[in-house]
Amino acid sequence: MPVKVTSRQVAERAGVSQSAVSRVFTPGASVSQKTAEKVRRAAKELGYRPNVLARAMASGRSRIIGLVVAYLENYFYPEALERLSRALQENGYHVLVFMASQTAGNIEDVLGEILDFQVDGIVMASVAMSSDIASRCQAAGVPVVLFNRKQDDDGITSVTSDNYSGGRSVAEFLLAGGHERIAYIAGWEGASTQRDREAGFNDGIREAGREVVARAVGDFRSDSASAAARRLFGTDPELRPDAVFVANDHMAFAVMDVIRFEMGLSIPRDVSVVGFDDVPPAAWPAYDLTTVRQCAARMVGETISALLELVRSPDTATPRQITIEAPLIVRGSARLPDGVSRKGASA
Amino acid sequence: MPVKVTSRQVAERAGVSQSAVSRVFTPGASVSQKTAEKVRRAAKELGYRPNVLARAMASGRSRIIGLVVAYLENYFYPEALERLSRALQENGYHVLVFMASQTAGNIEDVLGEILDFQVDGIVMASVAMSSDIASRCQAAGVPVVLFNRKQDDDGITSVTSDNYSGGRSVAEFLLAGGHERIAYIAGWEGASTQRDREAGFNDGIREAGREVVARAVGDFRSDSASAAARRLFGTDPELRPDAVFVANDHMAFAVMDVIRFEMGLSIPRDVSVVGFDDVPPAAWPAYDLTTVRQCAARMVGETISALLELVRSPDTATPRQITIEAPLIVRGSARLPDGVSRKGASA
DNA sequence: ATGAAAGCGCTAACAA
DNA sequence: TTGTTAGCGCTTTCAT
Numbered sequence: 179m180p181v182k183v184t185s186r187q188v189a190e191r192a193g194v195s196q197s198a199v200s201r202v203f204t205p206g207a208s209v210s211q212k213t214a215e216k217v218r219r220a221a222k223e224l225g226y227r228p229n230v231l232a233r234a235m236a237s238g239r240s241r242i243i244g245l246v247v248a249y250l251e252n253y254f255y256p257e258a259l260e261r262l263s264r265a266l267q268e269n270g271y272h273v274l275v276f277m278a279s280q281t282a283g284n285i286e287d288v289l290g291e292i293l294d295f296q297v298d299g300i301v302m303a304s305v306a307m308s309s310d311i312a313s314r315c316q317a318a319g320v321p322v323v324l325f326n327r328k329q330d331d332d333g334i335t336s337v338t339s340d341n342y343s344g345g346r347s348v349a350e351f352l353l354a355g356g357h358e359r360i361a362y363i364a365g366w367e368g369a370s371t372q373r374d375r376e377a378g379f380n381d382g383i384r385e386a387g388r389e390v391v392a393r394a395v396g397d398f399r400s401d402s403a404s405a406a407a408r409r410l411f412g413t414d415p416e417l418r419p420d421a422v423f424v425a426n427d428h429m430a431f432a433v434m435d436v437i438r439f440e441m442g443l444s445i446p447r448d449v450s451v452v453g454f455d456d457v458p459p460a461a462w463p464a465y466d467l468t469t470v471r472q473c474a475a476r477m478v479g480e481t482i483s484a485l486l487e488l489v490r491s492p493d494t495a496t497p498r499q500i501t502i503e504a505p506l507i508v509r510g511s512a513r514l515p516d517g518v519s520r521k522g523a524s525a
Numbered sequence: 526m527p528v529k530v531t532s533r534q535v536a537e538r539a540g541v542s543q544s545a546v547s548r549v550f551t552p553g554a555s556v557s558q559k560t561a562e563k564v565r566r567a568a569k570e571l572g573y574r575p576n577v578l579a580r581a582m583a584s585g586r587s588r589i590i591g592l593v594v595a596y597l598e599n600y601f602y603p604e605a606l607e608r609l610s611r612a613l614q615e616n617g618y619h620v621l622v623f624m625a626s627q628t629a630g631n632i633e634d635v636l637g638e639i640l641d642f643q644v645d646g647i648v649m650a651s652v653a654m655s656s657d658i659a660s661r662c663q664a665a666g667v668p669v670v671l672f673n674r675k676q677d678d679d680g681i682t683s684v685t686s687d688n689y690s691g692g693r694s695v696a697e698f699l700l701a702g703g704h705e706r707i708a709y710i711a712g713w714e715g716a717s718t719q720r721d722r723e724a725g726f727n728d729g730i731r732e733a734g735r736e737v738v739a740r741a742v743g744d745f746r747s748d749s750a751s752a753a754a755r756r757l758f759g760t761d762p763e764l765r766p767d768a769v770f771v772a773n774d775h776m777a778f779a780v781m782d783v784i785r786f787e788m789g790l791s792i793p794r795d796v797s798v799v800g801f802d803d804v805p806p807a808a809w810p811a812y813d814l815t816t817v818r819q820c821a822a823r824m825v826g827e828t829i830s831a832l833l834e835l836v837r838s839p840d841t842a843t844p845r846q847i848t849i850e851a852p853l854i855v856r857g858s859a860r861l862p863d864g865v866s867r868k869g870a871s872a
Numbered sequence: 873a874t875g876a877a878a879g880c881g882c883t884a885a886c887a888a
Numbered sequence: 889t890t891g892t893t894a895g896c897g898c899t900t901t902c903a904t
Contacts, residue, residue, distance in 0.1 A: 181666050184897060195875045198900060210873060230641040231587060232897035234578050235880050242621070250607045251805070256597035262622045272642070274589070275620045277610045294577045295619070319528050431809060439810040458598075462778060463786040464811040531881060542891045547883060557889060581880035582896050 183226040192220035203228050234296065234524075243433045243485070244292035244300045246276045246285065246392055252428040253457040254396065254418045254472060255303060258325065261478040262301065269486060271298070278305060285311065293318050301325050301481060306368045321495075323490030325481050326472070328370040328499065335488065335497045341374035341454075344470035344504035346421045348452050349382025350505055351468075354515035357421035357450060360390040361405045363433060365425035369398070372425055375454055377424055391421055396429045403429035407436040411443070420449055421512065427453040427460045434465060434511065450512035466510040476502050530573040539567035550575050564612065581643065589649045591639035593623045593632065599745065599775040600804040601819060602650060605672065608825040609648065616833060618645070625652060640665050646836045648672050648828060653715045668835030668842075672828050673819070675717040675846065682835065683843045684828045688721035688801075689728075691817035691851035695770045695799050696729025698815075698853055701862035704768035704797060708739040710753045711781060712772035716745070719772050722801055726770055729827070739766055743776045750776030754783040758790070767796055768859065774800040774807045774816055781812060781858065797859035813857040823849050 185199040192199070194213055201207035209217075220226075234240035243266055250256050263273045274295060278288045285305050292300060299316060299398075303325040312334040315322045324336035352360055362379060365372035369440035383390055394406035403424065411418055424430035430453030437443050437451065445451055451461060480500045487495045499500040508514070532546040539546070541560055547783075548554035549564040554667060567573075581587035590613055593734035597603050610620045621642060625635045632652050639647060640662075650672040659681040662669045671683035699707055709726060730737055739757050743750035750771065758765055771777035777800030784790050784798065792798055800807060803818035827847045834842045855861070 181664065182897095186897080196878095196897090197875065200897095201874085204899075213873075227637065227641050229643060229897055231578055231581050231643050232880090233899070235582055235882090236897075236899040238880075238899095239648075240578060248878090250603035253600065253603070256600070256603040256606075259603075259622075260597045260624060261621050267624060272638075273622045275606075275610050275622055277614060279609060290574060291619075294574050296576060296578050317528065379889080431806075431811075459778075459806060463782040490880060520603040529881095533881080543881090544893095545889090547881095548890090551883075555889060576881055579896090580883070582898090583881075583883040585883090585896075610880080690897080772896065 183224045184227070185228070188217060188220045188224055188226045191224060192216040193479065223461050231408055235475045237387070238296075240296045240298055241271050242274050242295060242297045244276060244295065245303065246288055246292070246300065247303045248278050248305060250457075252426065254326075254426075254428075254455045254474065256455070257474045258478055259372050259421055261474055262325075262481065265478060265482045272374065275383055282327060282365060289314060289497070293320060299323070299485045301485065302327065304369070307370055321485060321492065323476040323481055323485045323488070325477065327432075328374070332499060333497055335368050335484050335499070337477050337484065337500045337502070338371065338374075339470075339472040339477060339504040340380035341371050341504065344506070345375040345378030345380075345423070345507045346382040346451060347378075348470060349379045349386075349413070349456075351387050351508075351515065352421045352423065352450065352452065352512065353383070354387070355421070355450060355513045356515070357513070359386070359391045359417075359419045359421070361394075361410050361422040362390050363403060363410070363424045363429060364393065364395045365398040365429070367395065367397075372398075388437035390507035396424055396425065396433075398429060400429060402434040404436050407433040411441050411449070418449075421452075422449065423452045423454075425454055427457045427467060428456040429453075430467055430469070431459060434467070439453060445447040445511055446513045452512050456507050460507075460509070468509045468512040469507050471507050472504060473502060530571045531537060532573070532575070535564060535567045535571055535573045538571060539563040576618065577729070580849075585643075586645055587643045588618050589621050589642060589644045590618050591623060591642065591644040592620045592633055593625050593639070593647065593652060594649065594650045595625050595652060599773065599802075600806065601673075601773075601775075601802045601821065603823055604804070604821045605650065608821055609672075609828065612825060612829045616829070619832075636661060640667060646670075646832045648832065649674065651716070654717055666839070668832060668839065670828055670832045670835070672824065673718060675721070679846055680844055682831050682846070684824050684847045684849070685718065685721075686817075686819040686824060686851040687850040688718050688851065689725035691801060691853070692725030692727075692770070693729040694725075694853045695801075695817060696726045696733075696857075698862065699768045699770065699797065699799065699859065699865060700730070700733050702737070702768070702797060702860045703862070704860070706738045706764075706766045707735070708757050708766035708769040709737050709740075710750060710757070710769060710771045710776060711740065711742045712744065712745040712776070714744075722772055743772065743780075745773055745776060747776060747779035750779040751783050754780040755787070758784055758788050758796070765796075769796065770799045771800075772795040772801055772805045774802040774814060776800075776804060777814055777816070778812055781814070792858050793860045800861050802870075803854050807854075808856070815856045815859040816854050817851050818854050 182344050186196045189196040189199045199217050201209045202214050209504050276288045302321045308330050328336045328338050392410050396403035396406045434451050453467050454468040456469045460467040533543045536543040536546045546564050548556045549561050623635045647669045654676050675683045675685050741753035743753045771780050800814050800816035803816045807814040807816050
């Protein structure tokens with residue numbers, strides 16, 4: 179049995195030209211029933227499968243999508259990756275993964291590598307904002323969509339959840355719950371998600387004529403978040419916050435553990451904690467975290483359709499900023515406003 | 526600025542032949558300093574980057590590694606994927622992801638797709654055992670390594686941790702802790718990891734002249750694990766297990782939550798729980814789970830070196846079964862044997 | 873509907 | 889060291 183079967187060999191066996199074989203394996207090409215049958219039989223007998231790379235070279239379309247992702251440690255991303263990959267597979271595309279460091283400017287290098295692969299499109303998940311990306315890809319003629327990040331430049335397609343409103347609903351919820359001293363633990367400040375969540379949150383607080391009493395930066399990392407929590411809560415009981423909004427769940431778990439197991443405080447009696455993302459562990463009873471949901475399924479769905487649109491009709495498709503609604507999921511980690519039960523979402 | 530720059534254009538500009546350009550970008554090829562410089566300058570001016578796909582076609586080596594993975598829901602895999610991808614990137618390879626369903630026989634289809642991409646090698650993470658895979662890849666001349674799975678057939682390279690010993694140390698630890706009624710919650714029975722962990726565990730229990738008093742199957746899924754826990758612990762206090770070994774951490778978290786929050790029992794006072802994997806949440810204070818560590822870093826390291834060895838010297842390299850040691854990590858979710866403190870590991 | 877022929881952009885002998 | 893020449897396996901005009 180031959181290790182590599184070419185279309186030429188199939189053609190020979192089927193008694194047709196090589197291009198006939200190519201057509202049989204090209205959806206929408208014009209071949210007669212008879213030829214198709216002969217070819218398929220010969221192909222099956224020989225165990226022929228078209229070489230995707232050769233096809234890519236000749237056609238200029240690789241059916242490969244480059245995915246840049248910084249860290250899988252935040253459990254929002256594994257789910258997104260899995261969904262993205264499955265959805266793309268169903269559409270005949272495959273994902274080539276490029277790991278980038280979270281903060282570094284090495285996005286530029288990575289971008290070069292990606293482009294070398296002649297990918298049909300790129301999904302950038304959780305990268306720093308940089309308008310260079312847009313222009314470089316535009317120059318290379320490769321569509322990009324930003325996943326869970328936004329740029330001020332609106333020439334680039336992005337899919338995010340409504341971070342601003344999400345942050346705002348947290349503020350309103352916490353205020354309605356009668357909290358007096360509300361704090362915030364920020365994510366990495368280079369991220370648009372961080373910026374928007376905080377902006378919405380702050381606006382919500384301020385419009386009630388109040389102020390955030392304490393702020394620390396956790397950089398979206400659990401160790402930094404723990405440290406931030408120690409700083410915020412390791413003070414006099416009178417100065418201590420009675421509520422904290424943490425910029426994502428991943429950090430919120432660390433914060434909750436510091437509050438409960440190091441400080442010996444009770445959640446939500448002494449302190450209310452709210453996160454952002456609604457990753458699976460947020461629903462685990464040990465955390466039962468009130469949080470803002472980023473619906474990975476919908477975000478991925480929009481990402482795919484925007485990207486494939488750009489891939490398939492590069493000329494007519496235009497960049498869009500897609501925003502997915504981000505509902506507050508009320509669980510047990512935060513004191514409730516009067517009259518609100520755990521089942522009802524708050525606004 | 527041209528959208529696509531070819532080596533031919535660079536050659537023209539540098540005043541050399543096209544193959545000279547190719548050589549400059551081929552490590553280890555023979556080019557003079559002078560030529561190299563001219564070419565590099567021309568390349569830079571034009572913004573030339575070699576087309577990886579064309580190179581792959583011509584050379585027969587794509588520098589793409591196919592990764593088959595079933596589910597990222599178990600947090601052991603995101604970490605493995607991230608490490609694998611980074612390590613391969615450092616070696617000039619990239620990962621093409623293929624999602625397979627956990628149980629289905631669709632590994633076969635996926636394998637076909639992978640092979641179409643002319644990948645240089647394949648990593649199969651968490652797939653069902655199937656000796657067909659080995660032969661199909663062998664026929665295609667593509668090296669494979671099984672990650673976190675083993676086959677009876679030893680013609681295929683695999684990297685696993687020492688699941689048998691791991692299971693055994695759990696048995697010994699639980700026995701030493703004075704537990705009277707020891708139960709087991711199994712993973713998906715098609716997995717070699719499940720089989721080996723249980724075998725080691727059972728042997729450890731039996732050699733002490735004892736028996737596992739209850740067993741349920743959780744299929745490595747948290748909902749099934751919760752259900753299993755309800756069955757096991759929803760009985761008379763006298764019949765209730767006082768210790769349970771759960772085949773992986775992912776399930777163990779669900780089991781702990783059922784035990785604590787549904788049954789109202791205390792861990793470890795009423796029930797000891799031990800898991801397997803040592804994923805990050807196992808160390809979170811809210812779980813503080815005693816578990817057996819699968820060292821992702823080492824497993825990935827061995828996977829990479831075995832795979833690259835097979836890729837680079839297909840003739841001399843031989844299949845190996847690599848086993849990584851799997852130490853028990855003692856935390857607070859299980860009653861300790863007398864004299865053992867949380868810092869000292871048990872045997 | 874089909875075959876012939878010309879590439880896609882590169883690597884790898886082979887000569888020189 | 890360098891240029892010339894064949895391909896790698898496919899898609900895609902262009903005739904027929």
